[in-house]
Amino acid sequence: MTTKKVAYCFAPDASSYQLSETHPMVPERVNMTHELVQNYRMFPRMTIIKPHPATEEQLKRVHLPGYIDYLKKVSPIATLGLGDLYPCLQADDCPMFTGVYDYSASIVGASIACANRINHGRSNVCINWAGGMHHAKRRVASGFCYANDIAAAILELLMCHRRVMYVDIDLHHGDGVEEYFYNTNRVMTLSFHRFGNNFFPGTGAIKNSGVGPGKDYAINVPLQKGIDDDQYIYLFKNILNKAMERFQPEALVMQMGADSVVGDLLGDFNLTNKGHASCLENALSYNLPTIVLGGGGYSVKNVARTWTLETATILGLELDNQLPTNSYFGHLPEDSTLYIPPVKMSNSNTNKSIRKVLRKVTEILDRTEI
Numbered sequence: 570m571t572t573k574k575v576a577y578c579f580a581p582d583a584s585s586y587q588l589s590e591t592h593p594m595v596p597e598r599v600n601m602t603h604e605l606v607q608n609y610r611m612f613p614r615m616t617i618i619k620p621h622p623a624t625e626e627q628l629k630r631v632h633l634p635g636y637i638d639y640l641k642k643v644s645p646i647a648t649l650g651l652g653d654l655y656p657c658l659q660a661d662d663c664p665m666f667t668g669v670y671d672y673s674a675s676i677v678g679a680s681i682a683c684a685n686r687i688n689h690g691r692s693n694v695c696i697n698w699a700g701g702m703h704h705a706k707r708r709v710a711s712g713f714c715y716a717n718d719i720a721a722a723i724l725e726l727l728m729c730h731r732r733v734m735y736v737d738i739d740l741h742h743g744d745g746v747e748e749y750f751y752n753t754n755r756v757m758t759l760s761f762h763r764f765g766n767n768f769f770p771g772t773g774a775i776k777n778s779g780v781g782p783g784k785d786y787a788i789n790v791p792l793q794k795g796i797d798d799d800q801y802i803y804l805f806k807n808i809l810n811k812a813m814e815r816f817q818p819e820a821l822v823m824q825m826g827a828d829s830v831v832g833d834l835l836g837d838f839n840l841t842n843k844g845h846a847s848c849l850e851n852a853l854s855y856n857l858p859t860i861v862l863g864g865g866g867y868s869v870k871n872v873a874r875t876w877t878l879e880t881a882t883i884l885g886l887e888l889d890n891q892l893p894t895n896s897y898f899g900h901l902p903e904d905s906t907l908y909i910p911p912v913k914m915s916n917s918n919t920n921k922s923i924r925k926v927l928r929k930v931t932e933i934l935d936r937t938e939i
């Protein structure tokens with residue numbers, strides 16, 4: 570593998586907030602990742618960037634002005650976990666909290682900074698682990714996401730790139746990003762997700778594949794609980810390969826939500842962090858300018874393990890399974906290692922159902938034209 574010029578965007582302010590005392594989304598997981606990446610001695614191998622928060626004007630490119638004005642107005646006075654009565658914010662999932670505007674602006678600012686590095690050719694790969702807020706919509710917060718940093722970064726990339734590929738391996742459907750680009754053929758969205766039985770957000774059926782000029786440019790891969798590394802990687806490689814062949818993108822955005830890894834508090838996949846990282850490795854092998862973003866992930870130590878491993882994957886490094894000394898992990902044996910093994914659990918995906926999904930998705934991609 571040729572070594573890539575890698576930039577690592579880190580906005581300390583994005584990870585210092587709490588959505589509520591008991592919310593499963595814990596921004597601190599990005600600090601945990603940061604410390605592991607540092608203690609594995611990866612910082613000297615990348616350009617470390619401290620991004621600026623997005624401006625109001627930048628936020629309003631992807632959101633309704635009134636929604637951004639509201640976030641800004643309520644932000645300083647909102648109490649932790651209270652004041653979630655506004656219809657733009659969906660109660661328990663997206664509570665109003667002190668600093669919600671600054672939190673959102675710093676995440677979006679970091680993803681835009683990644684896009685700018687790519688646009689100027691200063692980096693081949695740019696990382697923002699605080700990013701990946703794929704559910705946020707133009708006029709509403711959804712699923713723990715207040716501002717859509719991904720749409721903002723893609724818009725920025727579109728200024729310098731004819732076609733942008735978006736790949737989302739978060740456990741959940743990337744509905745927000747899909748919606749922004751549903752009717753354009755300049756962005757292909759490809760999401761792998763848990764689907765069915767009203768699993769959040771409920772969208773992402775194979776047949777919903779875009780409209781107008783965007784028809785056959787929104788690709789959805791619905792999966793069931795218990796999917797293992799072999800099945801997931803098989804689908805990922807085959808579908809991405811076909812999508813790349815048909816779409817010929819000039820830039821790539823990866824949403825690396827770690828709630829698709831085994832043991833997640835809100836998830837029930839059986840994907841190891843090595844399996845998750847091998848999807849990234851495969852995507853990077855296309856040698857496109859790439860933005861790598863975070864996303865979901867609710868068993869926080871596993872999130873830090875996964876994104877640390879993936880930072881190393883981007884750098885082409887092999888990491889020791891023994892975690893370096895750090896302030897978050899204790900000394901128990903199960904707390905001291907990097908790699909997350911699979912568990913014994915029922916798998917509702919059969920090899921037959923996996924082949925069927927591949928066949929149906931391939932039928933759509935066979936119609937995609939550039």
Ligand code: ZL4
Binds near residue numbers: 591662713
């Ligand atoms: C919680 O414990 O399925 C929120 C959310 C807050 C703290 C205390 C309040 C308890 C699980 C989830 C009541 C919680 C009720 N607290 C939440 C339809 C729902 C309405 C809200 O990874 N209730 C909504 C959103 C999903 C729904 C997933 C994934 C984001 C991403 C990218 C977003 N919403 C049912 C749930 C808790 C909570 C415990 C929760 N919410 C689990 N799944 C959801 O894709 C970042």
Ligand code: CA
Binds near residue numbers: 737738741762
């Ligand atoms: Ca997904």
Ligand code: ZN
Binds near residue numbers: 739741826828864866
């Ligand atoms: Zn998720």
